[in-house]
Each structure stands twice: as structure tokens, then as C-alpha cells.
Amino acid sequence: MAPQNSFGPESEASKRGRAAFQTIGCSSCHGSGGEGVSAPDLLQSAVVRHDICGDTINNMITGGHPPPNPPAVRPAGSALYDIADYLHRRIDEIDYLPQYGRAELEHLIVTGNAGAGKEYFSGSGGCSGCHSPGGDLKGIATRYDAALLEARMISAPGSKSSATVTLPSGQKLHGQLLSIDTFDVSIQDEAGWSHTWPRGDVTVTVQDPAAAHRAMILKFKDVDVRNLLAYLETLK
Amino acid sequence: MKKVSAVFALAGCLCAQGLDPESLAKPRVGEWPTYYGDYSGRRFSQLSQINRSNVGSLTLAWTFTANPAAPPTFEGLERVAAAGSVPIRVGNAVYFTLPDNVWAVDAQSGRQLWHYYRPAPGSHSVNFGAGMYKSRIFFGTPDAHVVALDARTGKKLWEVAVGDVKFGEAITMAPLIAGNHVIVGSSGEGADTPGFAVALDPETGKTQWKWSAVPKPGKTGSETWMSGKSGEEVMVHGGGHPSMTPTYDPDLNLLYLGTGSPRPTFAGEARVGDNLYTSSIVALNAENGAVVWYYQTTPHDTHAWDALATPVLADLEFKGKPRRLLLQANRNGRLFVLDRATGESLLSAPYVTTNWPNEVNGTGQPIPQKDREPRPDGVLAPTGATDSRPASFSPNTNLFYANTDPNRYSIFYRWSGSSAMPRGRAGVERVVSRPDSVLVALDYQTGRTRWTSDAGGVGGVLSTAGGLVITSGANGSVAALDADTGKVLWHSRMGAMANSAITYELGGRQYIITPAGASLFAWALPER
Numbered sequence: 001m002a003p004q005n006s007f008g009p010e011s012e013a014s015k016r017g018r019a020a021f022q023t024i025g026c027s028s029c030h031g032s033g034g035e036g037v038s039a040p041d042l043l044q045s046a047v048v049r050h051d052i053c054g055d056t057i058n059n060m061i062t063g064g065h066p067p068p069n070p071p072a073v074r075p076a077g078s079a080l081y082d083i084a085d086y087l088h089r090r091i092d093e094i095d096y097l098p099q100y101g102r103a104e105l106e107h108l109i110v111t112g113n114a115g116a117g118k119e120y121f122s123g124s125g126g127c128s129g130c131h132s133p134g135g136d137l138k139g140i141a142t143r144y145d146a147a148l149l150e151a152r153m154i155s156a157p158g159s160k161s162s163a164t165v166t167l168p169s170g171q172k173l174h175g176q177l178l179s180i181d182t183f184d185v186s187i188q189d190e191a192g193w194s195h196t197w198p199r200g201d202v203t204v205t206v207q208d209p210a211a212a213h214r215a216m217i218l219k220f221k222d223v224d225v226r227n228l229l230a231y232l233e234t235l236k
Numbered sequence: 237m238k239k240v241s242a243v244f245a246l247a248g249c250l251c252a253q254g255l256d257p258e259s260l261a262k263p264r265v266g267e268w269p270t271y272y273g274d275y276s277g278r279r280f281s282q283l284s285q286i287n288r289s290n291v292g293s294l295t296l297a298w299t300f301t302a303n304p305a306a307p308p309t310f311e312g313l314e315r316v317a318a319a320g321s322v323p324i325r326v327g328n329a330v331y332f333t334l335p336d337n338v339w340a341v342d343a344q345s346g347r348q349l350w351h352y353y354r355p356a357p358g359s360h361s362v363n364f365g366a367g368m369y370k371s372r373i374f375f376g377t378p379d380a381h382v383v384a385l386d387a388r389t390g391k392k393l394w395e396v397a398v399g400d401v402k403f404g405e406a407i408t409m410a411p412l413i414a415g416n417h418v419i420v421g422s423s424g425e426g427a428d429t430p431g432f433a434v435a436l437d438p439e440t441g442k443t444q445w446k447w448s449a450v451p452k453p454g455k456t457g458s459e460t461w462m463s464g465k466s467g468e469e470v471m472v473h474g475g476g477h478p479s480m481t482p483t484y485d486p487d488l489n490l491l492y493l494g495t496g497s498p499r500p501t502f503a504g505e506a507r508v509g510d511n512l513y514t515s516s517i518v519a520l521n522a523e524n525g526a527v528v529w530y531y532q533t534t535p536h537d538t539h540a541w542d543a544l545a546t547p548v549l550a551d552l553e554f555k556g557k558p559r560r561l562l563l564q565a566n567r568n569g570r571l572f573v574l575d576r577a578t579g580e581s582l583l584s585a586p587y588v589t590t591n592w593p594n595e596v597n598g599t600g601q602p603i604p605q606k607d608r609e610p611r612p613d614g615v616l617a618p619t620g621a622t623d624s625r626p627a628s629f630s631p632n633t634n635l636f637y638a639n640t641d642p643n644r645y646s647i648f649y650r651w652s653g654s655s656a657m658p659r660g661r662a663g664v665e666r667v668v669s670r671p672d673s674v675l676v677a678l679d680y681q682t683g684r685t686r687w688t689s690d691a692g693g694v695g696g697v698l699s700t701a702g703g704l705v706i707t708s709g710a711n712g713s714v715a716a717l718d719a720d721t722g723k724v725l726w727h728s729r730m731g732a733m734a735n736s737a738i739t740y741e742l743g744g745r746q747y748i749i750t751p752a753g754a755s756l757f758a759w760a761l762p763e764r
Contacts, residue, residue, distance in 0.1 A: 036469075043659075044428070044472060049402035094659045095404060095426060108652050111613040147666065150614065150647065154668040181672075181710040182691040183727055217645050217669050218591050222615055225647075 010089060017086030020079045029066070034090050039066075043091050054084035109146050110233050112223070117231025120224055127228075130212065133235050141233045150229045154217070156210035163187050165195075166203040177206060254371040254387065255326050257413050261486040266741035268325045270481075271365050271410035272626060273738065276549040277483035277492075279628040280699050281739045285746035287702030290761060291716045291726045297747060297760040298346030302332065302339055322365045322410065322626070322696065323749055323756060325740045329387070331368070333375050333410075334754060335360040340373075340390060343742050346758060350390035354383060358401040359426050364481065365410030367418065369438040374418050376407025382420055382436060396441040398422075403429050409481045414491060414522045417444060421478035421493060428499055428660045431477030431514075433491075435525060445525035449476030449495045449513050456527075457512035470507045473659060475499030476514035480544045480624045485560070488577055490519045490528055492562060494543035501540050502610040502650045502663030510535040515543050517564060517572070519579060529579030533566045536604040539617055539648060540665065541568040544624040545638075550631065554582055554681060563629060563680055565638040568602060569594075569621040571683040585683025587676060588621040588642045610648035610663050619644040619667055626696035626736055628705070633719045635677040635686055637697040637705055645669040675707050677722060687722035691715040696736025698748075706748060708734030714750045714757075730757055 010018075021027055021034070029039035034048075042048045051057045061074050075083050122128040131137050144152060151157070161177040165187060175187035178194055185204050186196040255269050264274070265282045272279055286294065323332040323341075329349055330341045336356055340349040358378030366375045372393065373385045380399030385392055398420060399405030404427035412419040417435040424431055431449035436442065451457035453468045461467045477496040484491050498514035500506050515537040518530045533543045548563045554573065562576035569590055573583035584600025595603045608615060620641065627638040650663035675692025676685050692707035692715070699705050704725070705717040714734055715727040732753030739748045748759045 041469070041472070044403075046400065046402070049400070094428070108612040109614055109649065147649075151666050151668045154616070154645075154647070155670075179711060181713065182689070182715070182724065183713060183729075184711075214643075214669065214671065217616075217643060218589070220591070220616055225616055226613055 011085060013082045013085040014089040015086075017079075017082035017084070017089075020075060021083050021086055024073045024075050024079065024083075026075070026083065034087055042087055043094055048084075048087050049091060051084055051088070054081045057084050057087070109150060110230055112226030112228070112230035114227070114230040114234050117227035117229070120228055121231055125216075125224065125228065126212070130209075137232065137235050140235045142236050146229065146233060149232055150225070153228060153232060154213065154220070154225070156213040159208075159210040161206055161208040161210075163207070164205045165197060166205075167197075168201065180204065180206065255368040255413075257369055257415055260413070268323070268738040268740045269368060270324060270412065271322055271367070272481065272483065272546065275414075275484040275486065277546045277626070278548055278550060278631070278699075279546075279626055279697060279736070280630050280701075282701045283739055283741050283746050284700065284702040285741065286700070286704065286716075286739075286748060286759075286761060288704065288718055288725060291702070291704060293762060294716070294726050294728075294748070294759045295762050297745075297758040299758070300332075300339075300341050300346040300348070300756045302334055302337065302754040302756075320362045320364055320695075320735055321751060322736045323738060323751060324366055324368060324410070325738065325742075325749075326368055326387075328742070330749065330756070331366045331373055331387070332751070332756060333363045333365050335363045335378050335408075338366060338373065338375055338385060338390065340387070341756065343740065343747070344745075346756065352383075352385055352390040352392070354392075354395075356381070356401075358406050359404070361425060362408050364408055367411035367413050369413040369416075369418065372438060374411040374413070374438070376409060376411065376420055376423075378406045378408075380405045380407050380422070382407060382411065382418065382441065384418075384438070384441060394441040396436065396443075398434050398436070398443070399432070400429075403427050405429060409479055412481050412484060412491070413438065414484045414486070415489075417522060419482060419491060419522075421480070421482070423479035424475065424477035424496065425479075427477065428473045428475075430471070430474035431479070431496055433478050433482075433493060433520070433525065435522070447520055447525035447527075449478060449518075450474030451512065460510040460512040462508050466506075470500070473499040474514070475501070476511075476516075478518075478544075480546070482520075483547050483549050483562075484522065485549055485576060488560075489522045490576070491522050492547040492549065492576065493518045493520060494545060494547055494564070496544060497534075497537045497540040497542045500658040500660060500662035502538060502648055502661055502665070503658035504536060504538040504604075504606075504609045506658045506662070507536075511537070515541060517543050517547050517562065517574065517579075519576070531572070531574055531579050531581060531599075532601060533564070533570070533572060534568050535601055538604070538609045539568075539620075540661075541566070541620055543567075545622055546624075546626045548627060548629050548636070549576055550629050550680075552631075552634070552680065561680070563636055565622055565627055565636065565640070565678065567620040567622055569618060570596075570600075570602070571636070571678055571680070572600065573680060583681070583683060587638075587678055587683050587685065588618070588640065590618045591616065591645070610650035612650055612652045614647040614649045616645055616647055616668070619646040619665070625694075628697035628699040629680070630699035630705075630719055632701060632703070633677075633699070634680065635719065636680045637675060637677050637699055637707075637719075639673055639693050639695065639697060639707060640676050641671075641673050641693075643669060643671050672710055675705070675709075675717070675722070677705075677719075689715075689717055689722040689724070691717060691724050691727065695734050698737040698739060700739060706737040706739070706750070708737075708750065708752070712752060714752075728759075730755070
């Protein structure tokens with residue numbers, strides 16, 4: 001099996017195999033993509049999955065497949081190897097469908113009503129309290145594809161929290177929050193230096209610009225998400 | 237004569253290093269001979285040398301850093317190093333795995349005893365650990381083999397293929413040894429095939445029985461898939477891989493497996509019905525693999541919620557009556573309590589809040605909601621409240637401890653359906669909310685949360701008779717908490733994503749081992 005990250009452009013051999021698979025007639029029984037119709041699914045076939053450069057497929061063909069009645073054309077020579085390449089390509093496509101389907105995803109997720117989304121933005125969604133279509137969101141739809149825009153709309157990833165740390169002496173330090181957990185808090189000061197304290201030694205106030213987004217998660221209805229995305233997609 | 241006696245004494249000592257499977261039926265106090273420490277999955281230790289009063293002085297006894305024999309050939313080293321292995325300890329050795337690799341390490345010093353390396357194709361995302369039978373160590377491989385090693389030398393005794401790597405199948409779980417059966421289940425992260433469990437002869441590797449998580453057409457359970465040709469076609473894919481180590485009741489001779497979610501994962505309309513035995517807790521007869529009972533935690537699962545969380549076994553009172561219980565904090569956000577002899581549902585209670593109604597039927601199973609199934613334009617739904625990080629149950633506090641992911645949400649997209657027969661995941665899940673994970677302590681009779689701690693959340697949980705809960709947390713931290721209250725009593729940092737702790741006693745000293753990245757950290761009280 002090919003590693004997941006090797007899934008790249010289709011080879012010339014696979015393209016020839018794709019055509020030969022149809023013209024020779026394999027597709028009439030095995031389906032146009034090898035997924036099986038009246039004859040078995042080649043993408044879930046042990047013969048095909050264990051094939052290396054056409055070896056087991058060749059054995060199958062020379063062993064009398066497809067049956068001679070009705071008369072069938074059997075792939076031979078380079079056509080057989082091209083078809084083997086094509087079938088391995090098809091297996092990679094179905095095994096690693098998330099990558100394969102991404103292009104499909106981008107075109108299909110914007111199904112909401114932009115007008116209703118605009119109303120939600122400035123009404124019950126409360127988005128306009130922090131954002132404006134002519135300000136920070138100007139051209140937002142040109143900066144992110146629809147799927148990424150939808151995810152960012154919900155979670156506001158990458159928004160940086162800041163923190164004010166009060167030391168036992170009463171001195172306050174403010175900076176970008178680097179890390180906070182049960183045990184320690186770390187901030188980066190304006191000069192770029194990092195500082196860490198045990199949580200028990202200091203008082204910390206965190207300013208999190210994404211807090212409002214997180215609070216929305218339990219309130220969002222799917223229709224709101226779709227409408228809001230449709231509206232943001234108009235901000236080109 | 238003196239010399240002969242010494243030889244006999246030595247021979248006796250060497251024999252004690254092996255693991256008689258019958259001895260596992262009784263708790264082996266002080267050892268950690270299986271993935272969960274015993275058959276019950278409680279991850280509870282009777283050891284109490286390290287306890288509430290002294291855990292604050294815990295110190296590092298040794299560390300061991302695994303050094304894989306060769307750079308992994310197939311996927312990145314980073315993924316291998318982030319493995320989720322839990323060590324076992326029998327005799328003087330700790331046995332620890334990464335994909336393709338097994339190490340034996342001296343349990344008192346951390347010195348390497350041997351290393352076995354077997355490069356394989358397939359997904360190297362994780363290997364959960366090893367199992368032991370007498371003087372043999374067993375582990376699974378990315379190319380779906382089970383390998384038996386001599387526990388003294390690391391020399392290979394046999395290996396057998398139990399699945400097909402060309403279909404994406406792998407064995408990632410720590411094998412379970414029940415009687416004279418080596419039990420493994422398939423892992424199908426990249427596989428579009430029906431899951432399975434097999435029992436192998438520990439001496440020869442010969443298959444004793446094989447159970448399929450998806451029934452053959454016409455067999456019991458197949459009626460929960462669509463009828464006719466389309467139903468048969470989808471069952472060839474099926475899913476339901478039982479990829480985590482089962483628990484086992486030697487008295488009932490039942491194995492308890494959690495199964496994975498069905499395939500095609502996000503295309504519910506291609507597999508109308510409940511889709512047995514996916515996303516289920518299944519009790520199998522250990523002798524022949526026959527289904528004795530099952531309980532489907534998510535009928536017709538369309539969000540990959542599965543049932544892979546540990547099925548914990550405990551004998552407890554439930555509503556005033558002593559019962560043989562099975563407890564599971566499921567990924568769908570509910571705590572399930574079952575009678576483990578019969579599968580009777582005793583409790584189904586949410587332990588997290590979600591953004592949709594939590595309707596259940598008369599036996600506590602969530603009712604599938606058509607309008608919540610993944611769509612081409614997405615549905616916002618809980619990602620899953622936990623996963624296969626093993627939980628813990630303490631018979632001293634009667635609390636169920638689980639590391640959980642509250643308020644984690646994803647958008648579930650289903651591909652538009654250009655193909656008549658959707659395959660594989662048939663969509664994609666994008667996580668859009670990922671707040672910090674937390675440890676929860678649940679009352680097993682109500683599912684209510686007794687306390688939570690954000691010092692936890694990462695890896696599995698360990699509880700001990702010393703009144704402690706050991707867990708990992710954010711930023712490579714490890715902490716010991718008061719098992720009654722959740723108060724942090726000790727913590728340290730290991731500099732890497734941490735995993736489930738184990739504990740054992742050797743030479744009069746209790747050790748707590750915390751795996752992190754590709755290293756083991758051994759903690760103990762200071763030597764006097």
C-alpha cells in the first residue's frame with residue numbers, strides 16, 4: 001500500500017489504463033471504476049491488492065479470466081500493466097478518500113441563506129459586537145476557502161490570548177499568554193522575553209478574544225452555521 | 237550438595253520470571269502482568285508504599301529512552317515516537333513496545349536487557365503493548381502479524397499473519413492471554429473491511445477461532461444491515477474493528493470487546509439499520525468466540541463514536557444488590573453500566589453536555605437522529621467525549637476515573653455521494669473546538685461527576701490503594717492526585733506527550749512508571 005502522503009497526480013500509465021479498462025470491456029462487468037457490477041469489486045479484491053506490477057492480475061488473465069463465453073477481449077502486454085497501474089491508483093483513491101474528496105467538499109458546503117446569515121450576524125448571533133464586514137472581515141472570503149472559513153468562524157483558531165500576572169509584591173506584568181495549565185503560567189513580555197511562574201505564587205487574569213466563539217458552540221444551530229457561512233462568503 | 241541446591245534455587249527463581257496464565261485469575265499484587273494490570277481493566281493497584289502522606293517526596297529512580305534499531309522506513313519517526321504503549325512488568329523485566337519494536341528493560345535499573353526489531357509495511361501510528369504467556373512475549377505488527385518472542389532473549393519463536401496489510405489491517409493492541417488463548421483484535425484505521433478478533437495457540441500461533449464484527453449475510457445480526465445485494469455489498473466493508481485489548485472474566489470465561497464504528501463511517505444512508513456488531517460491547521465465549529451477549533452503545537453510529545473505551549469489570553453493589561458489573565465511559569458521552577453475565581443495561585447516563593437532545597430508548601441506547609447525520613454541507617456535533625485512553629476504577633473510593641474531552645466539537649461532512657457505494661470514511665470530520673482535556677471522577681451508580689481536575693486529561697488513569705490517582709496532563713505533565721478529592725499532591729514534567737502510568741513493587745520498593753514519548757520514567761520514594 002502506498003503511504004498516505006504519496007497520493008499525487010495520476011501517472012500516464014494509469015491514464016492509459018483508465019481508458020483501456022473501458023475500451024477492452026472490463027468496465028461492463030466490473031464497473032467504470034472497478035467497483036463491481038455483475039462481476040466482483042476489484043478494489044476490494046485480494047488478487048488486485050496483492051498485485052505487484054501486474055503479476056497476480058496477469059496470472060488471473062492468463063488463467064482464463066474473463067471466461068471465453070461470451071467471447072471476451074483479454075488485456076495483454078503493456079495494456080495489462082497500464083490497467084494494473086490504474087487499479088492501484090483507484091485503490092489509493094478510495095483508501096485515502098479524505099484528500100480525494102476535498103475538492104468536492106469546497107463546492108458543496110455553502111448552502112445557507114446569505115440574507116438570513118447577515119441578520120444573524122448583526123442580531124442574535126452577536127457577531128457584530130466584535131467584527132464588522134467592512135473592517136476586520138473585509139475580503140475574508142478571499143483569504144480562506146469555504147471549509148477553512150467555516151472552521152475559523154466557529155473556533156477562531158490562532159487568536160492570541162493575553163494575560164496579566166500579579167506577583168506577591170503587587171507588581172503586575174502583562175504579555176502574550178504562552179502557556180497556562182494547573183501548575184504554571186508563562187507569558188511573553190513586550191521585549192520578547194518569556195517568564196514562567198508556579199500558578200500558586202501569582203494571580204492570573206486571562207484575556208481570551210475567542211471566548212465568545214467558544215460560548216457559541218452550545219448555542220449554534222446548524223442552520224445558523226450554514227447561513228452565517230453563506231453571508232461571510234459574500235465578503236469578497 | 238550445596239552447589240546442587242544453589243542450582244535448584246536459581247532454577248526456581250528463573251521459572252518465577254514467566255507468567256502462568258492461571259495465576260492471572262487472582263490478583264498478582266506488586267506486578268503489572270497485562271496491559272490493564274489484570275484482567276478486569278480497573279487499572280487499580282493494591283500497592284500503598286507510595287501514598288497520600290509521602291507522594292510529595294517522589295523522586296526519579298531511573299529513565300529509559302527507546303532507541304529504535306533503524307529509522308522507520310514507512311512513516312515518520314515523529315508518529316512512532318508519539319506511541320501509546322503501556323509497559324507490562326513480570327519478574328525482573330519491564331516489556332515495552334513501539335511499532336516494529338519491543339524492548340525488555342531491567343525493572344529496577346532501567347538497563348536494556350534486549351531489543352527486538354521487525355520492520356513492517358503498514359500504518360505505524362501506534363502500538364499499545366505486549367502480552368505474556370509463560371516465557372513468551374506476544375505483540376502485534378503494522379502488517380497485521382502476531383509475533384511470539386522468548387521473554388529471556390527476545391529471539392523470535394514464531395509469527396503468523398492474522399489480517400491483510402494490503403487492505404489496511406493492522407494489529408495495534410496489546411494481546412490478551414486468556415487460558416491457552418492469545419487474543420488479538422484487528423485495527424482498521426485505514427481499513428475498509430469488517431473487523432475481527434482471533435484466538436491463537438500460544439505454543440504454535442495456530443488459529444483456534446476467529447470472530448467477525450460484521451456477521452455474514454443470513455446470520456444473526458445481518459438483519460440489522462440492509463437486505464439484498466446492497467446490504468451484502470456494504471457488509472463486505474462493515475468496519476467495527478475491535479482494536480483495543482479486551483477485558484476478561486475467568487469465572488464466566490467471557491471476553492469483553494469494544495468494537496469500532498461501522499463503515500462507510502459518515503454515510504448512514506448506505507447502511508440503514510443498527511449495523512451489528514459495530515460500536516458495541518460484545519461478550520464472547522473465550523473457548524470458541526461465540527457471541528454470548530452484546531450491547532450496542534451507539535446503534536447506527538454515524539459519528540465514529542465507537543465502543544473502544546475500556547470495558548471495566550468490577551463486583552459491586554448496584555442499588556443495594558451485589559452485581560457483577562461492566563462499566564464503560566463511552567466516546568458518545570454516556571457512562572454505561574451493564575450486568576456482565578447477561579448484558580442487562582443498568583445505567584446509561586451522560587457525563588458530558590452536548591449540543592443536541594440526548595434521547596435514549598428503554599435500554600439506555602441513544603436513538604439515532606436522522607437530522608444529525610453528516611451532510612455534504614456539514615453538521616456540528618460532539619467529536620467524542622473520550623477515546624481509547626484507558627480508564628480506572630478504585631474499589632476503595634468506588635469512583636470511576638476517566639480522562640475526557642468535554643466540549644470538543646467537529647463539523648462532520650459527508651461526501652456528496654457521486655458513487656452509488658460509498659466507501660471508507662465517506663466523508664471527513666473537522667475538529668472546530670478543542671478545549672483542554674480533563675480527568676473526571678464519576679459515581680458509578682449515577683454517572684454524576686464527583687470531581688474534575690485539569691491536571692489530568694492525557695493518557696490513561698491509574699488508581700492505587702495508597703489513595704492516589706496518577707494521570708498525565710497538558711504540556712508533558714504527570715501528577716498524583718488525592719483519589720477522594722482530586723487535590724494535586726505531586727507533579728512533574730517529562731517533556732513529551734505522556735501516556736498511561738503503571739506501578740509495581742520489586743526489591744521492597746514501589747515504582748510508578750510513566751511512559752512519555754519514547755521514554756519510560758520510573759518514580760519511587762527516596763532510598764533510605
